[in-house]
Amino acid sequence: MKLAGKNILLVEDEAIIGFALEDMISEEGANTQLVGSVKEGEDALENNAFDMAVVDVNLNGGYSYPLVDRLVEAGCTVIFATGYGGTTHPERFAMTPTVSKPYDLASILAALDRASQSA
Amino acid sequence: MTIQFERLLGASPNPYVLLDRDLVIVWMNDAYLQVTMSRREEIIGRKMFDAFPSEEGTESHDLLAESFARVIDTCEADEIALIRYDIQNEDGGTDVRYWSATHTPICDDGELRFILQHTVDVTELEELRQARDGMSLIRRANAVQEQNRSLQEETKRLNRMFDQAPGFTAVLHGPNHEFAMANDAYRQLVGRQDLVGRRVKDVLPEVIDQGFIDILDNVFATGDAYLGRQEKVLLQREGGTEPELNYLNFIFQPVFDEEGVVRGIIIQGYDVTEEVEAQERQMLLVNELNHRVKNTLAIVQGLAMQSFRKSGADVERSIFEARLKTLAAAHNLLTEANWRAACVEEIVTRSAEATVGEAVERMTIAGRSVRLPPQSAVSLAMIVHELCTNALKYGSLSNDRGTVAIDWSVSTDEETAELCLNWKERGGPPIAEPESVGFGTRLITRGLSDRYGGHVLLDYEGDGLRYELRTQLELA
Known part of the structure; x- marks a missing residue:
């Protein structure tokens, strides 16, 4: 999976983890935008088109699923990231790959690969 | 039936008298005639209160009348622990007598037909006690009996109110904490059925070492209620091998009589084990x-x-x-x-x-x-x-x-x-x-x-x- 030149939305409410993710992905040559809430993510979608998204499942005690629905609608390839073990997603996201924290670049690339193949 | 019952009770040294539901004397044994100093033909066919007159409104009359009324009302046996009921002697004078009496209903098809009174003359015993303790004993005994009555009434009321309540409720009577009533939830909690009339320390011996009898004693002695919050109680249920641990929120609430004396304790609470x-x-x-x-x-x-x-x-x-x-x-x-x-x-x-x-x-x-x-x-x-x-x-x-x-x-x-x-x-x-x-x-x-x-x-x-x-x- 080549990320160079792709627009990638990163959704992560824990700033320090978000920075690490942002650094990781942008070093691959991708254009990244980091947001920390569903609201910020929706604002970002208003102004930009994204090829891919790495989305934290739990955002400040809520779920990110409404944002993911919008992303999928816009034709974006999505993977989930979560700090909780054994997360069960709603049925419509049953096929969406999930990486668990702490993750590294390799596991994110592999998950994005699987997501783009099943899409 | 008549023969059997006459044969059974007729020769008994214990005095028996049989009344119909209008309290008319229909039968008595010889022992009864002896203790009441009366003759069969004088009293048979007469109403109890005519044969043995007592003035309405006096304690003697009312105690007896109320006891009969309860039997007729409930079709359940009733006891009078001690009643003073004076009777006429052969000289035409009045003898002071003390009695203890049991009234047993005799029912046919669920309908009360007769009341069997078993009465014991406790005058001598009573006189001995009086000689020892003076009149205060009688007053105390009467008071306790009165209290028994009112507590029983209270209990019935509480029974009706609390029997189906989700919380557990029991009423204890007296300084030895005898169960006067216990609702279903309480029986279920302690895992034992036969409680009423028995002392807490006899039925639930496992709570003695857990200090609950001491607490009850203290509530009874001081009149101060005791509140238990999430208190650990080990209960050995019938048929269970090990005592079970329960956490209970409860109150031991003293019951006072009109003079402010503690007569019993109400136990009420909830099982909060799961919580x-x-x-x-x-x-x-x-x-x-x-x-x-x-x-x-x-x-x-x-x-x-x-x-x-x-x-x-x-x-x-x-x-x-x-x-x-x-x-x-x-x-x-x-x-x-x-x-x-x-x-x-x-x-x-x-x-x-x-x-x-x-x-x-x-x-x-x-x-x-x-x-x-x-x-x-x-x-x-x-x-x-x-x-x-x-x-x-x-x-x-x-x-x-x-x-x-x-x-x-x-x-x-x-x-x-x-x-x-x-x-x-x-x-x-x-x-x-x-x-x-x-x-x-x-x-x-x-x-x-x-x-x-x-x-x-x-x-x-x-x-x-x-x-x-x-x-x-x-x-x-």
């Missing part, structure tokens, strides 16, 4: 979580030390360790708050103290009491750490005169509450906007990302750095 066990499980989980978080942070610290040991990056390593220390301190704060919420003042103060040491004396930290959820609390601690580090390096804490003022306020409207925190440095050297954005600045300008997106303002003002942080608060 307590759930709380204990949660405590266990929180403790495990605390342990794991601290352990993990310690492991990360160890890993960092090992990884950077030979790299010569001592400065970077100490920055990293200071950040990790701040993170650990913030988690300690959450541990103390059971992972619910932490106080803004605590977060700011602890983070500042840990970062700037004694220079904290040049910082003023003030604001109303506000709590932040765990995630925001940790973020704020990290932000304060980075602000402090910057102030020490370039800002107002880099000399020995500069100050930092931190304050915050909360503005609310109908639907939302917003925390606004201000950081203002004064008295430091002139500052300029940094050319490259480091991790610290990145973290500071990110703010506390909340559900609605937080806002920050970073201003490199001439007289010192100004930083403003806004975040939405969860409305309780």
Whole structure:
């Protein structure tokens, strides 16, 4: 999976983890935008088109699923990231790959690969 | 039937008399004639109160009449522990007599046909007692009997009220705590059926060592109610092998008579075992979580030390360790708050103290009491750490005169509450906007990302750095 030149939305409410993710992905040559809430993510979608998204499942005690629905609608390839073990997603996201924290670049690339193949 | 019953009771040394439901004497045995000093033909076919007159309104009359009425009413046996009922002697005078009587209903197809009175002349016994104790005994005995009556009435009322109530209820009578009643929930709780008329320490011997008899004794002696909250009680249920542990919320409430004397105790309460066990499980989980978080942070610290040991990056390593220390301190704060919420003042103060040491004396930290959820609390601690580090390096804490003022306020409207925190440095050297954005600045300008997106303002003002942080608060 080549990320160079792709627009990638990163959704992560824990700033320090978000920075690490942002650094990781942008070093691959991708254009990244980091947001920390569903609201910020929706604002970002208003102004930009994204090829891919790495989305934290739990955002400040809520779920990110409404944002993911919008992303999928816009034709974006999505993977989930979560700090909780054994997360069960709603049925419509049953096929969406999930990486668990702490993750590294390799596991994110592999998950994005699987997501783009099943899409 | 007649023959059998006459043969059975006729020759008995115990006095028996049989009344129909109009209280007309229809049969008696010889022993009865003997103790009442009467002849069969004088009393047979006559009403009880005609054959043995007593004045209406007197205690003797009323006790007896009430007892008959109860039997007719309930079709259940009734007892009179002690009744004074004087009778005429052969000389035409009146003898003072004391009796103890049992009235047994004889029913046919559920309908009361006869009342069998078994009466015992206890005059001699009573006279002996009186000789010993004087008249006070009678009064006491009467009072106790009265109390028995009223307690029984009370019990019936309570029985009806509480028998189907979800909480457990029992009524104890007397200084030895005899069960006067117990509802279904109580029987189920203690796992025993046969309670009424028996003493607590006999039916529930396992509670003696648990101190509950002492507590009951104290309630009875002092008239002070006892409240148990989530109290541990071990109960050995019938058929069970091991005593079972229950947690109960309950009250031992003394029952007073009209003179304010304690006559019994009402026990009422709820089984809160499940609730307590759930709380204990949660405590266990929180403790495990605390342990794991601290352990993990310690492991990360160890890993960092090992990884950077030979790299010569001592400065970077100490920055990293200071950040990790701040993170650990913030988690300690959450541990103390059971992972619910932490106080803004605590977060700011602890983070500042840990970062700037004694220079904290040049910082003023003030604001109303506000709590932040765990995630925001940790973020704020990290932000304060980075602000402090910057102030020490370039800002107002880099000399020995500069100050930092931190304050915050909360503005609310109908639907939302917003925390606004201000950081203002004064008295430091002139500052300029940094050319490259480091991790610290990145973290500071990110703010506390909340559900609605937080806002920050970073201003490199001439007289010192100004930083403003806004975040939405969860409305309780």
